[in-house]
Amino acid sequence: MSAIRHALTTRRADDFAGWYQEVVSAADLAEESGVRGCMVIKPWGYGIWERMQRLLDARIKDAGVDNAYFPLFIPLANFTREAAHVEGFAKEMAVVTHHRLIADGKGGLVPDPEAKLEEPLIVRPTSETIIGDAMARWVQSWRDLPLKINQWANVVRWEMRTRMFLRTSEFLWQEGHTAHETSEDARIETMRALEMYRAFAQDQCAIPVIAGEKPENERFPGAVETWSIEAMMQDGKALQAGTSHYLGTSFADASGIRFQDREGTQQLAHTVSWGMSTRMIGGLIMTHGDDDGLRVPPQIAPWQVVILPMLRGDDGDAALLEYCEALKIAATKEWAFDEKLRILLDSRPGKVAAKRWDWVRRGAPVIIEVGPRDMEQGRVSLLRRDRLWNAAGKADFTNPQREEATGSLSAVLADIQASMFAGAVEQRDARIERGITGFEQLAAFFAEDQHQPGWAEVQWARPTGTELEQVVERLKALKLTFRNVPLDAAAADGPCLFTGAPAVERILVARAY
Amino acid sequence: MSAIRHALTTRRADDFAGWYQEVVSAADLAEESGVRGCMVIKPWGYGIWERMQRLLDARIKDAGVDNAYFPLFIPLANFTREAAHVEGFAKEMAVVTHHRLIADGKGGLVPDPEAKLEEPLIVRPTSETIIGDAMARWVQSWRDLPLKINQWANVVRWEMRTRMFLRTSEFLWQEGHTAHETSEDARIETMRALEMYRAFAQDQCAIPVIAGEKPENERFPGAVETWSIEAMMQDGKALQAGTSHYLGTSFADASGIRFQDREGTQQLAHTVSWGMSTRMIGGLIMTHGDDDGLRVPPQIAPWQVVILPMLRGDDGDAALLEYCEALKIAATKEWAFDEKLRILLDSRPGKVAAKRWDWVRRGAPVIIEVGPRDMEQGRVSLLRRDRLWNAAGKADFTNPQREEATGSLSAVLADIQASMFAGAVEQRDARIERGITGFEQLAAFFAEDQHQPGWAEVQWARPTGTELEQVVERLKALKLTFRNVPLDAAAADGPCLFTGAPAVERILVARAY
Incomplete structure (x- = not known):
């Protein structure tokens, strides 16, 4: 645990x-x-x-x-x-x-039989x-x-x-x-x-x-x-x-x-x-997504940076808001991925911790909190959504100077984007099995008690017609489907896993949504 | 004529x-x-x-x-x-x-009676x-x-x-x-x-x-x-x-x-x-729109400037295209209305005169044609859609140097935008009649043989209920409707045109789409 x-x-x-x-x-x-x-x-x-x-x-x-x-x-x-x-x-x-409704006499509405279309229309699929x-x-x-x-x-x-x-x-x-x-x-x-x-x-x-x-x-x-x-x-x-x-x-x-x-x-x-x-x-x-909610890559995040002032409903709030506004204005001048940064200053009522977790769950790439102490020191508290937790199991805030924070946002967002992609590639690549040559071995790889096996890239002879249908049925019994023949797969160099004939290419087999 | x-x-x-x-x-x-x-x-x-x-x-x-x-x-x-x-x-x-179709046995499809919805759904109005x-x-x-x-x-x-x-x-x-x-x-x-x-x-x-x-x-x-x-x-x-x-x-x-x-x-x-x-x-x-087609204001024109090279299908085309490409690249660096200019180089096959009139009818704000002679002289031929004809009844091209043309595009587009608006305001204002005080006078203003009369802004007492209905019926007989009570209309200072009671505000009367 x-x-x-x-x-x-x-x-x-x-x-x-x-x-x-x-x-x-x-x-x-x-x-x-x-x-x-x-x-x-x-x-x-x-x-x-x-x-x-x-x-x-x-x-x-x-x-x-x-x-x-x-x-x-x-x-x-x-x-x-x-x-x-x-x-x-x-x-x-x-x-x-039908193209019209009429009263049904019981306070409701029904399609008007007089307004039946000569030829029905389909809503485009x-x-x-x-x-x-x-x-x-x-x-x-x-x-x-x-x-x-x-x-x-x-x-x-x-x-x-x-x-x-x-x-x-x-x-x-x-x-x-x-x-x-x-x-x-x-x-x-x-x-x-x-x-x-x-x-x-x-x-x-x-x-x-x-x-x-x-x-x-x-x-x-x-x-x-x-x-x-x-x-x-x-x-x-x-x-x-x-x-x-x-x-x-x-x-x-x-x-x-x-x-x-x-x-x-x-x-x-x-x-x-x-x-x-x-x-x-x-x-x-x-x-x-992870166990804390969604993580949105910076290029497609509606807000890339969310600023949360720790408002306390007292006289100090005005200065804190002003500090955050200045931060927002400075940050909005920065660019990332050839576009201006998208920054939200979220000053709605509510506790900052609750709002922080709202934005963590939504997956805003960077959350910046500003409390009275941050302001006194000219600093901010910055949290990267892709590195949420530190070794001690706490939210991993850093505490840069305000100017340093705004100046680094573009690089931070680029780094989050790159590390999210690299992480996903690594996870995926570790789970593509390329060594399966027999159907029994394929069934074992995807066995029900096997936890989240991944995909198999197998060699096949590209059967067609009835022969293909039979292969598809065998896969279907294991809840498996063909995905595609990867453009960049290696050349075939052995027999077809399904028919034994010389394989002509490699194809991905997987469970699918 | x-x-x-x-x-x-x-x-x-x-x-x-x-x-x-x-x-x-x-x-x-x-x-x-x-x-x-x-x-x-x-x-x-x-x-x-x-x-x-x-x-x-x-x-x-x-x-x-x-x-x-x-x-x-x-x-x-x-x-x-x-x-x-x-x-x-x-x-x-x-x-x-219904949510399904079935074969009708005659090669066609009909709604499946088995797939009738319990409650019909309306496509949102x-x-x-x-x-x-x-x-x-x-x-x-x-x-x-x-x-x-x-x-x-x-x-x-x-x-x-x-x-x-x-x-x-x-x-x-x-x-x-x-x-x-x-x-x-x-x-x-x-x-x-x-x-x-x-x-x-x-x-x-x-x-x-x-x-x-x-x-x-x-x-x-x-x-x-x-x-x-x-x-x-x-x-x-x-x-x-x-x-x-x-x-x-x-x-x-x-x-x-x-x-x-x-x-x-x-x-x-x-x-x-x-x-x-x-x-x-x-x-x-x-x-x-005018008798030559649409005119699109530069801010909402998909292409603000269309460049048309006079291609002749010979060896000279390559140099001409290169000249136009350079023009496009230079122009694309310019800004208007806080956005980069939107420039199309239209090098599809076809005669330049035919393409010019296509773009005139579509209403591209600026058309730039480039022929071999323009290129030799380092010039372009520029046509503003809002000033299409000269006094001699010819398309009113100007012939600036290429650099001068690109440098001036931002100002030209701003001028087109402003002059289109000013022209429309002038036309509109000349056709709002504010002096009508009686219903007969109103009817005369909007008489059928009156050519495109415009609108009347009249004083009224804001009748409600049945009284309003009667007024609306009288207007309807003349194919007229109330438009709105302008926010910036002058205060009322006379009797209601419809009821004779003291007017409380002014309202626009017009034929409408």
Whole structure:
């Protein structure tokens, strides 16, 4: 038992799922809304999403992709055009059937039978078909290509069992949709988006990921190739944190995205789609959370530094507030990661210790407390969220001069960002097993009594069709799934773990969210 | 007849509604989506919305309001709690009744009768009730107040006759919702939001507005007071461009937002809501558009400067592109309105004259063309969108040295912003008639054969109830509405135009969108 009195009730090691729920609540990220399957994203959780949006959006714009906005509602007919896509999506969706309510005569309201839609509308679960319709209007010639569009939007996929940020009926995401002249151009865009997600996850969210191609059975419905970034959570499970799909010409065919090529011949465009969602916040929690709550990497923290004055409700408060205001103004002139620092002076009523633990649970990277003694000495008390406890089991405050503290904030934040990423890489790498060659050995590695085993990278012969289905079933019996074939994996040099045939590549096997 | 060959087919003066539609299309702002009542907001239109969002969001954050996100779906029961609110909203709304589709046996899909929702869900037309539910959970004590929340979201109000940006079934907006200890605090917030919209509209969108209180009959359903900013369009009609509502305690009562006050007594919170939507883009078009398309004020232009190289598909292109790249890099180092300049080098294939007119129609504030002769002389050809034509009816290019051009861009953009606003103010002020004292005179001013009359500011006794209804009916017969009682109107000093009783204030009368 640790001597430390941690800020959460549930320990990660004891009950990971319960711990996750407690972090979501204790860090003020989100809560149940009372509407089935939908959550309320609270200000601190939404602030993290806004930071993610701003950073990823800059990368999207840099790539020459334009943001646009398409209808929330999709006509039913759109879903029946692309056969594989229907299979994958036309199941659990919200269906709008009426456009008016009338009084039911008992003080309530009911859908007006007179206002039934001729054709029901679907609340978008994804926008390939509606954006495809627009692209068909916008593309006539090869000169109109590439056409690169992104949408930030809410989407709905009806879910029976929900889990905040990881699986909710409504969620927020961005969906990139691009159309190209050639298969080669489309594949280059597919890989550009994948690399964009990898860099965003690692360099900004401090979440290490492995980029690779999904096997056939895990492809997006209708796609030719699906690529993903996969992150390892602290319980050893995998989380797919972003995907990029090369869709070939089938979506273009279904939507009629045709163009006159350089030789004057009509061709179908090659399309690509790529997406990242509020799921990333779930990944953030399970990568960086600890037994004291969330830790937010400085680049995506809504507030990077929170200043807490020890107000006592007496005459001394005015001078203390002034001291803190000066500190805030000085610190706001500093920059980190090419942006001005984001500093909150939290002078709401309440005890400073209670407020400190609120901000620890939320995961603000740096907390600065200022009491009357600090002020007398021209100092502050500074706490790094990534190094919360000292050897004696106390909150590990340092006590620098005020000017020294403000001058060092930029470097401190950069150091927190780097050390959070390095720590997560180290944890992850220690748990990827590359030596497994037989199925029994694989089963043993993932045995139920094995505590949080991690991932296995195994050699395989890339079976297809029925042969692949059989392999997938065998894995499913162990609650395992294929994640992806890592881009940077070593070459195959032995037999396929599943079929014994000569392996052609290496693939990750894991339990997953 | 003007000798100028304008870039649009329809003249504002001939057919304002037709001209509006042509601008929406010719400036690449939006188009019909094929989904009833829903539009596609195209990249240039969405880019303008993103700029509006960013600028208004900064003001919202500066006021200590936190962004958050609430469910798209609202349970039916929420709508029956606040009687006046039901009256106002529970009519034309999208109703979700099923959560699954099944095959109809004829190759199509239908809602699955097995997956009918026990209680239908409404796609939010506004979020007072769902945010009220959350506030009821978050507020216990006076220490939790004020609670200030904002949401950027899509909302749906089923519309039979739609008009892009002005009236569509789905639109984008922000809705601020705040809860306060006292009526006084809530009224202060109501006015803060109103002033925020006034400053945003005028100082950033260059749209002159009049801020004032709506009369009783124009209040938000359930509100105690509704305030608005009203802008005059070039056809003389009014557009309500932002509203702020003091809701009293009735919404708090319906949602159960109660708190223990400083004396330990349970009290209802006083709530406020305020909103601004993509309608503002409609206001932008009708304030700043001309017979050559849209003019976008520099502060909200996605690209402030567009550089067009005169490429000829020969060996000279490389040097010309290099010259333009250098120009772009130099210009990107300049700042305007406390932000780096936004510069596009548009080197897509196509003739420069065609591209110039594309950007004129879209309304980019400054267009810089560079041909081989410009390059030889170290010069550029610069066109201001707000001064497009010279006296000879030609595009009014100036021909500065390259360094002079880049060095002056910041000042040029500031001048365009200021002159667009000043021009709009001048047009508006000339068309507000303050001398009308009788109803016949009012009717004559707004007579059908009167071309685009403008607004009348008249004295009234602020009748209420049935008396007000009668006045509203008389105005309605002339297609007129009350807009607001301007905050800065002169004091009343005569009889009420409608009742003859001593007037208490002045109110704007106008046709409106």
